[in-house]
Amino acid sequence: MTLADADDRALAARAQAGEQAAYAMLMARHRDAVWRLARGHVGDADEALDITQDAFVAAFAAIGRYDGSRPFRAWMARITLNKCRDWARRRAVRRFFTLAKPIDDAVHVADLTASPEDALASAEGVTRINAAIAALPFNLKEVLLLRTIEAMSQADTAILLGISEKAVETRLYRARAKLTEMLRGGDDDRV
Known part of the structure:
Protein backbone atom coordinates (compact mmCIF):
# COMPACT_ATOMS: atom_id res chain seq x y z
CA MET A 1 0.00 0.00 0.00
CA VAL A 107 -7.47 38.78 2.32
CA HIS A 108 -8.30 40.24 -1.08
CA VAL A 109 -10.70 38.34 -3.25
CA ALA A 110 -10.96 39.26 -6.90
CA ASP A 111 -13.48 37.91 -9.38
CA LEU A 112 -11.85 38.15 -12.80
CA THR A 113 -15.26 38.21 -14.49
CA ALA A 114 -16.60 41.01 -12.32
CA SER A 115 -16.30 44.72 -12.93
CA PRO A 116 -13.72 46.59 -10.83
CA GLU A 117 -16.54 48.07 -8.74
CA ASP A 118 -18.08 44.64 -8.11
CA ALA A 119 -14.69 43.16 -7.31
CA LEU A 120 -13.98 45.93 -4.80
CA ALA A 121 -17.39 45.48 -3.16
CA SER A 122 -16.83 41.71 -2.99
CA ALA A 123 -13.35 42.06 -1.46
CA GLU A 124 -14.64 44.59 1.05
CA GLY A 125 -17.48 42.23 1.96
CA VAL A 126 -15.13 39.30 2.53
CA THR A 127 -12.80 41.50 4.57
CA ARG A 128 -15.72 42.73 6.67
CA ILE A 129 -17.01 39.19 7.25
CA ASN A 130 -13.55 37.90 8.21
CA ALA A 131 -13.10 40.82 10.60
CA ALA A 132 -16.53 40.17 12.13
CA ILE A 133 -15.77 36.47 12.62
CA ALA A 134 -12.38 37.30 14.14
CA ALA A 135 -14.11 39.73 16.55
CA LEU A 136 -16.53 37.10 17.89
CA PRO A 137 -15.89 35.78 21.41
CA PHE A 138 -13.59 32.75 21.24
CA ASN A 139 -16.17 30.18 22.42
CA LEU A 140 -18.64 31.30 19.73
CA LYS A 141 -16.00 31.63 17.03
CA GLU A 142 -14.60 28.13 17.44
CA VAL A 143 -18.06 26.52 17.18
CA LEU A 144 -18.98 28.64 14.13
CA LEU A 145 -15.75 27.76 12.33
CA LEU A 146 -15.84 24.06 13.11
CA ARG A 147 -19.52 23.64 12.20
CA THR A 148 -19.77 25.93 9.16
CA ILE A 149 -16.31 26.30 7.64
CA GLU A 150 -14.93 22.85 8.48
CA ALA A 151 -18.36 21.16 8.21
CA MET A 152 -17.82 19.06 11.32
CA SER A 153 -20.87 17.35 12.75
CA GLN A 154 -22.45 18.62 15.94
CA ALA A 155 -21.33 15.46 17.75
CA ASP A 156 -17.72 15.72 16.53
CA THR A 157 -17.60 19.42 17.44
CA ALA A 158 -18.93 18.65 20.93
CA ILE A 159 -16.31 15.95 21.47
CA LEU A 160 -13.50 18.14 20.13
CA LEU A 161 -14.43 21.08 22.37
CA GLY A 162 -15.37 18.98 25.39
CA ILE A 163 -18.91 20.37 25.60
CA SER A 164 -22.40 18.96 25.08
CA GLU A 165 -24.10 18.82 21.70
CA LYS A 166 -26.75 21.20 23.06
CA ALA A 167 -23.98 23.67 23.98
CA VAL A 168 -22.67 23.42 20.41
CA GLU A 169 -26.15 24.16 19.08
CA THR A 170 -26.62 27.10 21.46
CA ARG A 171 -23.20 28.59 20.73
CA LEU A 172 -23.72 28.24 16.99
CA TYR A 173 -27.07 30.03 17.25
CA ARG A 174 -25.51 32.81 19.34
CA ALA A 175 -22.53 33.12 16.98
CA ARG A 176 -24.79 33.48 13.96
CA ALA A 177 -26.99 36.02 15.74
CA LYS A 178 -23.97 38.05 16.90
CA LEU A 179 -22.41 37.89 13.43
CA THR A 180 -25.65 39.08 11.84
CA GLU A 181 -25.87 41.94 14.34
CA MET A 182 -22.25 42.94 13.69
CA LEU A 183 -22.64 42.83 9.92
CA ARG A 184 -25.85 44.86 10.04
CA GLY A 185 -23.95 47.59 11.86
CA GLY A 186 -25.13 46.91 15.39
CA ASP A 187 -21.53 46.53 16.55
CA ASP A 188 -19.60 48.72 14.10
CA ASP A 189 -17.01 49.77 16.64
CA ARG A 190 -15.67 46.21 16.76
CA VAL A 191 -15.62 45.50 13.00
Missing part, protein backbone atom coordinates in the same frame (compact mmCIF):
# COMPACT_ATOMS: atom_id res chain seq x y z
CA THR A 2 1.36 3.43 -0.95
CA LEU A 3 1.30 6.41 1.37
CA ALA A 4 -1.37 8.08 -0.73
CA ASP A 5 -3.65 5.05 -0.26
CA ALA A 6 -3.17 4.85 3.51
CA ASP A 7 -5.77 6.33 5.84
CA ASP A 8 -4.85 8.93 8.45
CA ARG A 9 -4.53 6.42 11.29
CA ALA A 10 -2.12 4.26 9.30
CA LEU A 11 -0.09 7.31 8.32
CA ALA A 12 0.00 8.50 11.93
CA ALA A 13 1.23 5.09 13.08
CA ARG A 14 3.98 5.20 10.44
CA ALA A 15 4.86 8.76 11.46
CA GLN A 16 5.07 7.62 15.10
CA ALA A 17 7.54 4.99 13.93
CA GLY A 18 9.71 7.79 12.52
CA GLU A 19 8.68 7.76 8.86
CA GLN A 20 8.97 11.40 7.73
CA ALA A 21 7.14 10.79 4.44
CA ALA A 22 4.04 9.61 6.34
CA TYR A 23 4.00 12.81 8.38
CA ALA A 24 4.48 14.87 5.20
CA MET A 25 1.45 13.11 3.68
CA LEU A 26 -0.64 13.89 6.78
CA MET A 27 0.44 17.52 6.57
CA ALA A 28 -0.46 17.71 2.87
CA ARG A 29 -3.91 16.26 3.58
CA HIS A 30 -4.76 18.57 6.46
CA ARG A 31 -2.90 21.85 5.89
CA ASP A 32 -5.75 23.57 4.03
CA ALA A 33 -8.27 22.75 6.76
CA VAL A 34 -5.82 23.87 9.47
CA TRP A 35 -5.17 27.13 7.61
CA ARG A 36 -8.90 27.80 7.14
CA LEU A 37 -9.54 27.20 10.83
CA ALA A 38 -6.67 29.51 11.82
CA ARG A 39 -7.68 32.20 9.32
CA GLY A 40 -11.20 32.12 10.63
CA HIS A 41 -9.93 32.72 14.13
CA VAL A 42 -7.44 35.47 13.41
CA GLY A 43 -8.94 37.06 10.30
CA ASP A 44 -5.56 37.42 8.60
CA ALA A 45 -4.12 35.08 5.97
CA ASP A 46 -0.46 35.69 6.85
CA GLU A 47 -1.01 35.18 10.57
CA ALA A 48 -3.03 32.06 9.76
CA LEU A 49 -0.09 30.71 7.78
CA ASP A 50 2.21 31.24 10.78
CA ILE A 51 -0.29 29.50 13.06
CA THR A 52 -0.60 26.63 10.57
CA GLN A 53 3.16 26.16 10.59
CA ASP A 54 3.24 26.29 14.39
CA ALA A 55 0.42 23.75 14.60
CA PHE A 56 2.21 21.24 12.37
CA VAL A 57 5.52 21.73 14.18
CA ALA A 58 3.73 21.07 17.48
CA ALA A 59 1.93 18.05 16.00
CA PHE A 60 5.20 16.61 14.72
CA ALA A 61 6.80 17.07 18.14
CA ALA A 62 3.81 15.38 19.82
CA ILE A 63 3.07 12.68 17.23
CA GLY A 64 3.99 10.02 19.78
CA ARG A 65 1.04 11.13 21.92
CA TYR A 66 -1.52 10.87 19.11
CA ASP A 67 -4.28 8.39 19.97
CA GLY A 68 -5.05 6.38 16.86
CA SER A 69 -8.56 5.61 18.10
CA ARG A 70 -9.53 9.26 17.47
CA PRO A 71 -9.64 11.04 14.11
CA PHE A 72 -6.36 12.73 13.14
CA ARG A 73 -8.35 15.71 11.81
CA ALA A 74 -9.88 16.33 15.25
CA TRP A 75 -6.44 16.05 16.89
CA MET A 76 -5.03 18.63 14.44
CA ALA A 77 -8.05 20.90 14.99
CA ARG A 78 -7.44 20.81 18.76
CA ILE A 79 -3.76 21.72 18.28
CA THR A 80 -4.75 24.51 15.88
CA LEU A 81 -7.30 25.93 18.32
CA ASN A 82 -4.64 25.93 21.03
CA LYS A 83 -2.23 27.76 18.72
CA CYS A 84 -4.98 30.29 17.94
CA ARG A 85 -5.47 30.85 21.68
CA ASP A 86 -1.71 31.34 22.07
CA TRP A 87 -1.75 33.83 19.19
CA ALA A 88 -4.67 35.73 20.75
CA ARG A 89 -2.86 35.94 24.11
CA ARG A 90 0.34 37.19 22.48
CA ARG A 91 -1.62 39.72 20.46
CA ALA A 92 -3.41 40.99 23.56
CA VAL A 93 -0.11 41.43 25.38
CA ARG A 94 1.44 43.22 22.40
CA ARG A 95 -1.60 45.48 22.10
CA PHE A 96 -1.46 46.27 25.78
CA PHE A 97 2.20 47.24 25.70
CA THR A 98 2.39 48.88 22.31
CA LEU A 99 -1.18 50.17 21.90
CA ALA A 100 -1.02 48.62 18.44
CA LYS A 101 -3.90 49.04 16.05
CA PRO A 102 -5.81 45.91 15.02
CA ILE A 103 -4.12 43.77 12.39
CA ASP A 104 -5.24 44.74 8.87
CA ASP A 105 -6.97 42.03 6.91
CA ALA A 106 -4.78 40.73 4.12
